[in-house]
Amino acid sequence: MQGFAINSERLLARLQHFAAIGGTEKGGVNRQALTALDREARRLLAKLARERGFVVFQDPIANLFIRREGKNPDLPPLLIGSHLDSQPAGGKFDGALGTLAAFEVLETLEDQEIATERAVEVVAFTNEEGCRFAPGCMGSLAFAEAAIPDSWRDLKATDGAGFAEELAATLDSLPEAQPRPLGFPVSAYLEVHIEQGPSLEHQGIPIGVVTGIQGTRWLDVVVTGQTAHAGTTALAYRRDPMLTVSQALAELYASIMPGDAEARFTVGRISCLPGAVNAIPDTVRLTVDLRHPSTAVLDINENLIRKTFETHANVQGCGTAVTRIFDMAPAQFPEPLLATLQEAASDCGFATAHLLSGAFHDALFLNRVAPSAMIFVPCRDGLSHNEAEHVEPDHCIAGCQVLGAAVLRLATA
Amino acid sequence: MQGFAINSERLLARLQHFAAIGGTEKGGVNRQALTALDREARRLLAKLARERGFVVFQDPIANLFIRREGKNPDLPPLLIGSHLDSQPAGGKFDGALGTLAAFEVLETLEDQEIATERAVEVVAFTNEEGCRFAPGCMGSLAFAEAAIPDSWRDLKATDGAGFAEELAATLDSLPEAQPRPLGFPVSAYLEVHIEQGPSLEHQGIPIGVVTGIQGTRWLDVVVTGQTAHAGTTALAYRRDPMLTVSQALAELYASIMPGDAEARFTVGRISCLPGAVNAIPDTVRLTVDLRHPSTAVLDINENLIRKTFETHANVQGCGTAVTRIFDMAPAQFPEPLLATLQEAASDCGFATAHLLSGAFHDALFLNRVAPSAMIFVPCRDGLSHNEAEHVEPDHCIAGCQVLGAAVLRLATA
Numbered sequence: 001m002q003g004f005a006i007n008s009e010r011l012l013a014r015l016q017h018f019a020a021i022g023g024t025e026k027g028g029v030n031r032q033a034l035t036a037l038d039r040e041a042r043r044l045l046a047k048l049a050r051e052r053g054f055v056v057f058q059d060p061i062a063n064l065f066i067r068r069e070g071k072n073p074d075l076p077p078l079l080i081g082s083h084l085d086s087q088p089a090g091g092k093f094d095g096a097l098g099t100l101a102a103f104e105v106l107e108t109l110e111d112q113e114i115a116t117e118r119a120v121e122v123v124a125f126t127n128e129e130g131c132r133f134a135p136g137c138m139g140s141l142a143f144a145e146a147a148i149p150d151s152w153r154d155l156k157a158t159d160g161a162g163f164a165e166e167l168a169a170t171l172d173s174l175p176e177a178q179p180r181p182l183g184f185p186v187s188a189y190l191e192v193h194i195e196q197g198p199s200l201e202h203q204g205i206p207i208g209v210v211t212g213i214q215g216t217r218w219l220d221v222v223v224t225g226q227t228a229h230a231g232t233t234a235l236a237y238r239r240d241p242m243l244t245v246s247q248a249l250a251e252l253y254a255s256i257m258p259g260d261a262e263a264r265f266t267v268g269r270i271s272c273l274p275g276a277v278n279a280i281p282d283t284v285r286l287t288v289d290l291r292h293p294s295t296a297v298l299d300i301n302e303n304l305i306r307k308t309f310e311t312h313a314n315v316q317g318c319g320t321a322v323t324r325i326f327d328m329a330p331a332q333f334p335e336p337l338l339a340t341l342q343e344a345a346s347d348c349g350f351a352t353a354h355l356l357s358g359a360f361h362d363a364l365f366l367n368r369v370a371p372s373a374m375i376f377v378p379c380r381d382g383l384s385h386n387e388a389e390h391v392e393p394d395h396c397i398a399g400c401q402v403l404g405a406a407v408l409r410l411a412t413a
Numbered sequence: 414m415q416g417f418a419i420n421s422e423r424l425l426a427r428l429q430h431f432a433a434i435g436g437t438e439k440g441g442v443n444r445q446a447l448t449a450l451d452r453e454a455r456r457l458l459a460k461l462a463r464e465r466g467f468v469v470f471q472d473p474i475a476n477l478f479i480r481r482e483g484k485n486p487d488l489p490p491l492l493i494g495s496h497l498d499s500q501p502a503g504g505k506f507d508g509a510l511g512t513l514a515a516f517e518v519l520e521t522l523e524d525q526e527i528a529t530e531r532a533v534e535v536v537a538f539t540n541e542e543g544c545r546f547a548p549g550c551m552g553s554l555a556f557a558e559a560a561i562p563d564s565w566r567d568l569k570a571t572d573g574a575g576f577a578e579e580l581a582a583t584l585d586s587l588p589e590a591q592p593r594p595l596g597f598p599v600s601a602y603l604e605v606h607i608e609q610g611p612s613l614e615h616q617g618i619p620i621g622v623v624t625g626i627q628g629t630r631w632l633d634v635v636v637t638g639q640t641a642h643a644g645t646t647a648l649a650y651r652r653d654p655m656l657t658v659s660q661a662l663a664e665l666y667a668s669i670m671p672g673d674a675e676a677r678f679t680v681g682r683i684s685c686l687p688g689a690v691n692a693i694p695d696t697v698r699l700t701v702d703l704r705h706p707s708t709a710v711l712d713i714n715e716n717l718i719r720k721t722f723e724t725h726a727n728v729q730g731c732g733t734a735v736t737r738i739f740d741m742a743p744a745q746f747p748e749p750l751l752a753t754l755q756e757a758a759s760d761c762g763f764a765t766a767h768l769l770s771g772a773f774h775d776a777l778f779l780n781r782v783a784p785s786a787m788i789f790v791p792c793r794d795g796l797s798h799n800e801a802e803h804v805e806p807d808h809c810i811a812g813c814q815v816l817g818a819a820v821l822r823l824a825t826a
Contacts, residue, residue, distance in 0.1 A: 088687040089640055089695070131689035158688065197645035216644060218690050229797065230679035230702040231629060232610035232771030235670040237795065242680045243666045249659035257648040266643035267655045268690045270683055270697070277631050277681045277700045277739075284683070287690045289643040326690075358645035359691075382650055384642040385692040 004404030028387020033127035091389020140362035146183030198382030208376030417817030441800025446540035504802020553775035559596030611795030621789030
């Protein structure tokens with residue numbers, strides 16, 4: 001087999017076209033989930049699909065499916081894709097590359113009139129990033145569970161918008177899409193994505209075969225003390241949650257990541273109340289994003305975080321409440337599918353490295369209901385969730401070619 | 414000398430009477446500056462003054478003056494008072510106690526037909542709190558500078574009202590008050606106020622002789638790094654401003670206040686961008702409220718703060734920007750006047766403690782143009798700017814008696 005001859009110019013032009021929807025001055029993308037810009041990107045993809053005669057579907061969580069029929073419509077389809085939503089200060093490639101590479105594969109099959117045994121479907125999952133509405137991977141999670149958790153109905157966005165309303169408006173924005181139930185049988189799921197880390201770039205290798213995804217936990221930490229006048233309240237009379245938080249964080253930053261190269265500890269949000277320059281806060285609230293390939297180590301680090309905040313809070317006469325708001329166990333992708341990706345990369349003549357994903361992806365949830373795997377491509381300086389995120393055109397093309405070669409192996413057999 | 418026999422029942426009744434103007438369900442007061450309720454309180458005080466035959470004046474910033482003439486009308490008057498405006502969720506005593514205690518002194522002089530050499534005037538300064546229109550202490554600041562800063566003209570209230578309009582309406586609400594220019598010679602200024610801190614209550618001492626007001630600086634601190642993916646970015650590739658901030662704050666909390674009982678270090682606001690749970694922030698922003706009685710120490714601590722953030726930022730490859738957004742120099746009240754207050758307290762047989770004011774007051778600005786000093790009385794649990802603010806009746810009476818005794822020493826001589 002001689003790889004998979006995609007239309008490279010078309011793929012690169014599409015990446016630029018979609019990057020303009022929510023494009024930022026610094027060259028990044030701000031296209032957060034279920035916003036008007038997210039809807040604009042979905043409508044554009046659906047329009048391109050209809051122009052090629054593909055059928056467009058939408059499920060109740062607004063996952064968008066584009067189906068190219070196979071010889072045997074009764075076989076479960078092969079699913080390929082990613083997501084179209086971005087971080088507030090995100091890049092052009094996170095999600096968009098995987099979605100548009102999958103669509104390029106579908107168009108190439110059409111261009112070359114390649115008939116597949118089973119249907120091939122491109123998917124754009126809803127709210128993978130989880131920054132506007134938590135948790136992330138809502139679309140793939142609801143697909144895997146064939147249900148939308150009731151707890152999501154009342155979610156409010158960081159911008160105040162209601163989840164139920166924004167979801168409804170997004171569904172309404174694609175009236176031509178055929179409705180489809182949540183979750184249906186698929187033969188396998190493949191996703192191309194940027195590495196979001198520096199290892200492939202440092203090794204000079206264009207294709208990463210992702211063996212699994214490290215576990216992630218999100219903690220909501222609230223430390224409460226007593227507000228008082230900044231000028232009149234002596235140290236002895238202070239119960240200052242900001243002091244507790246700074247001491248606990250300094251300690252945790254010094255221990256968790258320096259002590260374990262596989263551990264990740266990130267505080268992405270922090271705020272305090274009442275929020276007056278001249279008032280000691282009575283409440284400091286922050287989030288912790290904790291990651292590790294081992295569930296046991298995640299437990300150890302979560303306990304360390306709880307104990308560290310409690311210890312410092314007790315000294316200050318403050319209280320703490322640490323709540324686990326998101327918990328995703330580590331995932332291992334199936335060996336046979338990894339072998340297929342390895343062969344597909346060889347079909348195209350690309351060197352590969354096997355690696356673990358530090359980020360979670362929709363493939364993690366799809367892997368619960370169907371064999372799933374991912375193809376990583378290098379990104380400059382490992383930068384992601386950043387407007388400076390960049391992927392070399394050759395690497396975008398390589399990822400798409402390997403995806404296409406894998407589709408030939410999985411869908412035409 | 415045997416102290417100063419005021420009419421205690423009258424003083425306590427007056428405090429209740431004024432507390433009803435803007436009284437809240439929780440027993441506090443919401444009588445913000447230049448509102449209809451503020452005007453109602455001013456009109457009541459002016460009415461009570463006219464009933465005693467005192468002359469009422471108003472200057473262009475609506476500072477209200479009540480004059481009891483002295484034997485020698487040409488001598489600069491002795492000024493005593495405070496303010497009538499309150500915080501949105503304020504208490505019954507902050508400002509009102511000092512104003513009504515001063516008026517009680519004036520009435521007692523009248524009751525006892527005590528002739529003073531110089532006139533004694535009660536003042537109610539405009540907008541001390543600064544919550545509806547910033548800055549605070551507008552009345553005393555304009556009095557001290559004998560001018561209203563042009564920048565105030567276009568101020569808008571938190572409730573949308575214009576400063577110029579509200580000031581004009583307030584002036585118009587007292588047509589019987591005689592107009593008076595801004596700033597005129599006064600022999601001295603004395604103010605009774607609640608401590609707004611716990612030290613007198615903890616020491617069981619009824620009278621605080623305030624030696625001065627500590628200086629205040631507000632700093633805006635911005636630490637910038639690089640946003641990146643929380644899961645994929647290894648420690649070596651992170652430039653995390655949250656790490657810088659937690660280390661710097663932990664160090665500053667451990668050094669500034671523990672090392673100097675007079676120092677105050679408060680972080681009242683903090684936020685970060687982009688503000689996603691799973692993204693390393695690229696910007697953390699916070700405010701520092703720094704206080705000390707010594708300008709030299711304020712300089713030292715401000716430099717320590719700048720150096721500490723810079724040092725940790727450099728290690729993380731982050732940048733820092735520290736901007737001074739507010740700077741009020743410390744005030745030292747003149748020794749002779751403090752001695753007079755000490756003697757006045759002895760006249761009344763009250764124990765005293767010398768202390769420094771952590772909050773700023775109208776006396777801070779009056780002290781720039783005339784010898785000024787303050788008498789503090791204890792408040793329960795040090796609570797202030799709070800509807801639960803409470804002062805024991807005996808302490809209200811004690812503060813008023815010491816003020817009266819000091820007036821006898823300063824105005825009759």
